[in-house]
Amino acid sequence: MQENSVGIVSPRVERFDEPLTFACGRRLPSYELIFETYGELNGDASNAILICHALSGHHHAAGYHSDNERKPGWWDACIGPGKPIDTRRFFVVSLNNLGGCHGSTGPTTENPESGQVFGPDFPQPQVDDWVDAQARLADRLGIHCWAAVVGGSLGGMQAMAWSLRYPDRLRHCVVIAAAMKLSAQNIAFNEIARRAIMSDPGFANGHYLRDGTQPTQGLALARMVGHITYLSDDAMASRFGRELQPSHPDDESSDAPQFQIESYLRYQGEQFSSVFDANTYVLMTRALDHFDLAAAYGGDAITAFSRSRCDYLVLSFSTDWRFSPARSREIVDALLAAERPVSYAEIEADEGHDAFLLPIPRYLAVLEAYMKRVDA
Amino acid sequence: MRQDLTHILRWIKSGASVLDLGCGNGEFLALIQKERHARVMGIEIDPDAITSAMGRGLNIIEQNLDHGLANFPSQSFDMVVMAHALQAVQYPDQVLEEMLRVGRECVVTFPNFGQWRSRVHLATRGRMPVSKFMPYNWYDTPNIHFCTVRDFETLCRQRGIRILGRDMIGGDEGGTSLARRWPNLFATTAIYHISR
Numbered sequence: 001m002q003e004n005s006v007g008i009v010s011p012r013v014e015r016f017d018e019p020l021t022f023a024c025g026r027r028l029p030s031y032e033l034i035f036e037t038y039g040e041l042n043g044d045a046s047n048a049i050l051i052c053h054a055l056s057g058h059h060h061a062a063g064y065h066s067d068n069e070r071k072p073g074w075w076d077a078c079i080g081p082g083k084p085i086d087t088r089r090f091f092v093v094s095l096n097n098l099g100g101c102h103g104s105t106g107p108t109t110e111n112p113e114s115g116q117v118f119g120p121d122f123p124q125p126q127v128d129d130w131v132d133a134q135a136r137l138a139d140r141l142g143i144h145c146w147a148a149v150v151g152g153s154l155g156g157m158q159a160m161a162w163s164l165r166y167p168d169r170l171r172h173c174v175v176i177a178a179a180m181k182l183s184a185q186n187i188a189f190n191e192i193a194r195r196a197i198m199s200d201p202g203f204a205n206g207h208y209l210r211d212g213t214q215p216t217q218g219l220a221l222a223r224m225v226g227h228i229t230y231l232s233d234d235a236m237a238s239r240f241g242r243e244l245q246p247s248h249p250d251d252e253s254s255d256a257p258q259f260q261i262e263s264y265l266r267y268q269g270e271q272f273s274s275v276f277d278a279n280t281y282v283l284m285t286r287a288l289d290h291f292d293l294a295a296a297y298g299g300d301a302i303t304a305f306s307r308s309r310c311d312y313l314v315l316s317f318s319t320d321w322r323f324s325p326a327r328s329r330e331i332v333d334a335l336l337a338a339e340r341p342v343s344y345a346e347i348e349a350d351e352g353h354d355a356f357l358l359p360i361p362r363y364l365a366v367l368e369a370y371m372k373r374v375d376a
Numbered sequence: 377m378r379q380d381l382t383h384i385l386r387w388i389k390s391g392a393s394v395l396d397l398g399c400g401n402g403e404f405l406a407l408i409q410k411e412r413h414a415r416v417m418g419i420e421i422d423p424d425a426i427t428s429a430m431g432r433g434l435n436i437i438e439q440n441l442d443h444g445l446a447n448f449p450s451q452s453f454d455m456v457v458m459a460h461a462l463q464a465v466q467y468p469d470q471v472l473e474e475m476l477r478v479g480r481e482c483v484v485t486f487p488n489f490g491q492w493r494s495r496v497h498l499a500t501r502g503r504m505p506v507s508k509f510m511p512y513n514w515y516d517t518p519n520i521h522f523c524t525v526r527d528f529e530t531l532c533r534q535r536g537i538r539i540l541g542r543d544m545i546g547g548d549e550g551g552t553s554l555a556r557r558w559p560n561l562f563a564t565t566a567i568y569h570i571s572r
Contacts (some may be wrong), residue, residue, distance in 0.1 A: 311435070332437065333447040341417075345426055345438045362423055369431035376433060 026123035034103030035095035039087035052151030101277035120206025179327035193222035220269030232319035232352035301334035398461035402429030490524030
């Protein structure tokens, strides 16, 4: 374990018995949220940071669950003592969103009204619904106002939604590699992922848990196509190029992977499909597709941001084509037009959209510099 | 702190909103914020400078001035400042026009190429001057649009830009008093307070 790790962490679960009505009109009578915290909440609860996760993320953002856990939490590069989100100064809260499959109420949990798992019947959440659930968690933890709400990708959308939905409940909003809404191309990729899952016979219209099947192949395919969009052309070229598998079969009609990139994608797909729930994947991509920051404000992002009361940091990565720097600049331009305090940096990085999870020196330096201000 | 920056401070009113084009590490913006309780923002392109400036708690936008200021609303700042960057941009006249659109007032500082040392250097050696103030060769300099005090004032006249005030720096104290009397010959740095 590294010296600057938050160390061994244990998730907590909070149960909420007040019903939550989603934007779609459907209602969760009660629910549970699983989350982790790192660092100590100060006396006036002014040092709390909320971390919002992306499409396939969860509550385990930093540290290790046990001594023999192979990899730390998904954002360990940025959270820990002496790291940009410094747990010696901040109290960090990271949760699994509703509809997730890592311990918060979602498609794999039992519907108390039917006694069966929710499966495909879990109500479709939108980003705003997640934010509402997060606000209730904040209440439960005694946090009236976050020092900052921070997120990358779909997490960045939640951070922006916070600044509009609860303008007085955050001082800073950190939006990394995100967009105000998806492009047709983004939605297209998500649709391929959903079709891959739904056309797998094991999907059984979403009732695979009830039927004892699994859409393993479909979910793996969905992850493979997603993974391509998270990497840049250059990153793939430098990591895999056209290298062949050491043991590639001579027979080109064989199903076995020939190139290393094939093997890598298959491995990623298999790994993912063994730990992730297909209904959750469908539901998360739907929430992503439907997010439109300005929709409730006549389609005008400037009007939307005029509601906000916080300071913003917007970050993008040069080779990210899933949420390109141009999408981040749209956010910045809308904030400038709304005359809101905003900082922006475009980080030179080869790794594509995935860069937001990686320890890229300039990225860490900029985030650390901004977080100093959050602490001030 | 560069001398031209302390001169600019005089023209910034308390509580003003200030945009600094090419704000570097934000030292000057931080001073304005502290001394004038101003709402400040900076534009910069150098990665390390951006990090330093953000570390001072300033709002900094990474943006190339050569791509314009179209994303800034008209008249959205009381003061737009550009110190020692005019000579380094692709289209100085367009940047000036944009500054005057975004800011109600502007301050521009630039090195005066008409200063006697440059003239003597060019006249006697027949080569582009390389000095302490301009330490680059002609082929690798970021300063691609040098001008003189007279050039600048001619441009202002042609474009209908009002000169609200000006000041000159001449290196040392004696140099500065000469520069104020004969700017185009003695000013190393020219400072202009302008508006539409």
